[in-house]
Amino acid sequence: MEQKDFFDIPSPCTRICEVNNKGYCKGCFRSREERLYWLKMTDDEKHLVLDICRRRKQQVLRRHRAKLQQELDKNIEQEDDPQQSLF
Numbered sequence: 010m011e012q013k014d015f016f017d018i019p020s021p022c023t024r025i026c027e028v029n030n031k032g033y034c035k036g037c038f039r040s041r042e043e044r045l046y047w048l049k050m051t052d053d054e055k056h057l058v059l060d061i062c063r064r065r066k067q068q069v070l071r072r073h074r075a076k077l078q079q080e081l082d083k084n085i086e087q088e089d090d091p092q093q094s095l096f
Contacts, residue, residue, distance in 0.1 A: 018055040020047055021062060029069075038062040038069070 022044075025036025033040055039047075043058050050058065 018052055018059070021059060033065055038065040 021037040021039065022034075023036035025034070027035045028041075029035050034044065037044075039058060039062055043062075047055070047058075
């Protein structure tokens with residue numbers, strides 16, 4: 010038996026309405042279609058979209074952390090370079 014939601018599932022909109030280079034909202038990570046048809050979706054579809062958005066956000070955060078780690082590693086390498094200490 011499937012458990013139904015007693016309350017409406019609110020939109021994940023965070024009022025940051027900009028899209029990234031892949032076309033997903035930077036605030037809620039929904040695609041244009043997901044934003045456009047949110048009010049017409051069933052609760053199951055909304056739950057699916059929310060799950061997909063969580064995964065998109067995690068992916069973006071992983072990429073961001075990796076980029077920061079690369080920059081940190083690069084800075085540490087430059088500090089260890091004896092030639093850099095001459096300047």
